[in-house]
Amino acid sequence: xxxxxxxxxxxxxxxxxxxxxxxxxxxxxxxxxxxxxxxxxxxxxxxxxxxxxxxxxxxxxxxxxxxxxxxxxxxxxxxxxxxxxxxxxxxxxxxxxxxxxxxxxxxxxxxxxxxxxxxxxxxxxxxxxxxxxxxxxxxxxxxxxxxxxxxxxxxxxxxxxxxxxxxxxxxxxxxxxxxxxxxxxxxxxxxxxxxxxxxxxxxxxxxxxxxxxxxxxxxxxxxxxxxxxxxxxxxxxxxxxxxxxxxxxxxxx
Amino acid sequence: xxxxxxxxxxxxxxxxxxxxxxxxxxxxxxxxxxxxxxxxxxxxxxxxxxxxxxxxxxxxxxxxxxxxxxxxxxxxxxxxxxxxxxxxxxxxxxxxxxxxxxxxxxxxxxxxxxxxxxxxxxxxxxxxxxxxxxxxxxxxxxxxxxxxxxxxxxxxxxxxxxxxxxxxxxxxxxxxxxxxxxxxxxxxxxxxxxxxxxxxxxxxxxxxxxxxxxxxxxxxxxxxxxxxxxxxxxxxxxxxxxxxxxxxxxxxx
DNA sequence: TCCCAAAAGCGAACATAAACGAAAAAATCC
DNA sequence: GGATTTTTTCGTTTATGTTCGCTTTTGGGA
Numbered sequence: 001x002x003x004x005x006x007x008x009x010x011x012x013x014x015x016x017x018x019x020x021x022x023x024x025x026x027x028x029x030x031x032x033x034x035x036x037x038x039x040x041x042x043x044x045x046x047x048x049x050x051x052x053x054x055x056x057x058x059x060x061x062x063x064x065x066x067x068x069x070x071x072x073x074x075x076x077x078x079x080x081x082x083x084x085x086x087x088x089x090x091x092x093x094x095x096x097x098x099x100x101x102x103x104x105x106x107x108x109x110x111x112x113x114x115x116x117x118x119x120x121x122x123x124x125x126x127x128x129x130x131x132x133x134x135x136x137x138x139x140x141x142x143x144x145x146x147x148x149x150x151x152x153x154x155x156x157x158x159x160x161x162x163x164x165x166x167x168x169x170x171x172x173x174x175x176x177x178x179x180x181x182x183x184x185x186x187x188x189x190x191x192x193x194x195x196x197x198x199x200x201x202x203x204x205x206x207x208x209x210x211x212x213x214x215x216x217x218x219x220x221x222x223x224x225x226x227x228x229x230x231x232x233x234x235x236x237x238x239x240x241x242x243x244x245x246x247x248x249x250x251x252x253x
Numbered sequence: 254x255x256x257x258x259x260x261x262x263x264x265x266x267x268x269x270x271x272x273x274x275x276x277x278x279x280x281x282x283x284x285x286x287x288x289x290x291x292x293x294x295x296x297x298x299x300x301x302x303x304x305x306x307x308x309x310x311x312x313x314x315x316x317x318x319x320x321x322x323x324x325x326x327x328x329x330x331x332x333x334x335x336x337x338x339x340x341x342x343x344x345x346x347x348x349x350x351x352x353x354x355x356x357x358x359x360x361x362x363x364x365x366x367x368x369x370x371x372x373x374x375x376x377x378x379x380x381x382x383x384x385x386x387x388x389x390x391x392x393x394x395x396x397x398x399x400x401x402x403x404x405x406x407x408x409x410x411x412x413x414x415x416x417x418x419x420x421x422x423x424x425x426x427x428x429x430x431x432x433x434x435x436x437x438x439x440x441x442x443x444x445x446x447x448x449x450x451x452x453x454x455x456x457x458x459x460x461x462x463x464x465x466x467x468x469x470x471x472x473x474x475x476x477x478x479x480x481x482x483x484x485x486x487x488x489x490x491x492x493x494x495x496x497x498x499x500x501x502x503x504x505x506x
Numbered sequence: 507t508c509c510c511a512a513a514a515g516c517g518a519a520c521a522t523a524a525a526c527g528a529a530a531a532a533a534t535c536c
Numbered sequence: 537g538g539a540t541t542t543t544t545t546c547g548t549t550t551a552t553g554t555t556c557g558c559t560t561t562t563g564g565g566a
Binding site: 275286287290291294306307 | 514515516517
């Protein structure tokens with residue numbers, strides 16, 4: 001595990017915990033204190049973190065700004081994707097909505113759907129769909145993650161295993177040109193995999209920026225999902241691959 | 254640019270409470286008075302706080318309505334009960350908080366507790382405690398009830414069964430003079446019973462108005478809980494009964 | 507009201523242990 | 537086999553606890 005892998009993880013941990021310690025990170029990654037110090041110094045220089053004796057904290061007032069930023073970013077294309085995705089979901093069925101800003105946008109578009117049963121591990125989605133009185137909302141158990149209101153952990157997976165969904169809507173952190181769906185957080189990978197396994201149809205919602213990123217953990221191949229909703233034509237050979245796999249691709253907007 | 258992990262937390266507490274004391278902070282963080290004094294001096298030099306004898310207050314410019322609000326609300330018996338209840342809960346333990354406005358008030362008072370693991374079936378409580386970064390929040394699964402943000406159903410009970418809590422805080426709809434704890438909602442009764450069974454100590458929080466009400470479903474007898482927190486002397490023969498049962502009674506305010 | 511004394515709070519100075527950064531050495535990756 | 541990353545080493549800096557003398561607050565009593 002090298003620098004490039006650690007630093008995003010450190011940020012993620014910092015956002016989850018509010019603070020990180022040199023010692024704790026060193027143990028977590030199995031490296032020396034010195035290495036962590038260098039990482040923290042670099043992250044502090046990039047204004048991603050604020051250095052304190054013994055560790056680092058989130059920059060003052062930045063607790064959830066990144067999240068809010070991401071939420072409002074790419075709003076128009078995100079909205080178009082959300083519309084297209086919601087259009088795939090008929091009324092009167094059972095749906096799982098995963099963690100992620102894209103899936104939250106989908107939830108917003110599902111406010112007019114009638115007679116849904118929605119299961120989610122995202123507190124924000126539960127808060128959104130509380131306004132749709134024609135929709136039964138079920139929240140999975142799990143440890144609450146401060147950064148994005150997600151519920152994660154074994155409890156989450158155990159709950160999901162008790163259901164079989166007509167549709168699942170999932171997001172991701174990055175996508176590879178060979179069709180692999182990737183995520184930063186290893187915890188979330190297990191959840192996403194379980195969701196796909198428990199669903200008759202699965203919809204991956206991901207905008208084009210996910211193709212220019214990378215992430216360490218692999219959720220699945222696009223082959224495993226029934227539909228991919230995105231905002232621009234898939235790059236490289238992916239359209240052909242998806243056609244071969246029978247994975248439907250919807251380009252919204 | 255803060256020097257220690259403590260300073261951002263001190264600011265947060267100051268903003269919430271309107272003031273902080275040297276002694277209180279020293280105890281909260283487990284450091285000496287001198288260390289806190291140094292922190293406060295630095296924060297004062299950075300104009301983040303204003304130093305006073307025995308502690309610090311918010312700078313005069315940052316007039317905090319919240320504090321005045323809180324002071325007037327202090328009179329409210331619900332807050333007094335919440336305070337008394339939170340005082341019963343030590344730091345570093347596992348706590349369950351049930352559905353109810355009284356338990357939400359307790360959650361508010363637990364914002365300063367450190368190193369807690371809080372499990373709840375109340376989305377509002379999860380939203381409150383998301384601000385306590387020293388507290389791990391776990392949400393039970395369940396069907397979301399629109400009226401009060403509660404999570405109910407078999408999923409909830411199944412989740413609770415997976416834990417053993419040091420403390421449980423429960424509310425109720427009504428109490429009988431013979432010491433029976435009652436609720437309107439039959440679904441919630443099962444949850445409350447399970448919580449009591451899974452907890453080493455259980456605290457019932459209920460104001461005096463609950464004695465003039467009645468409700469159809471029986472949760473348990475006060476005999477089954479370790480402590481009752483209320484705002485007025487218990488009516489009738491109940492004090493004696495509780496004494497016989499070994500149920501501690503705390504009258505707050 | 508004023509004054510005084512006890513008590514509480516304060517800050518400076520010092521000792522110590524933890525944390526830090528620089529630089530050389532070792533390991534790892536292309 | 538050269539470049540990058542990580543570990544090791546070591547002298548320096550920083551944070552914290554302790555002690556002690558000083559200042560402010562507080563609560564009588566004249």
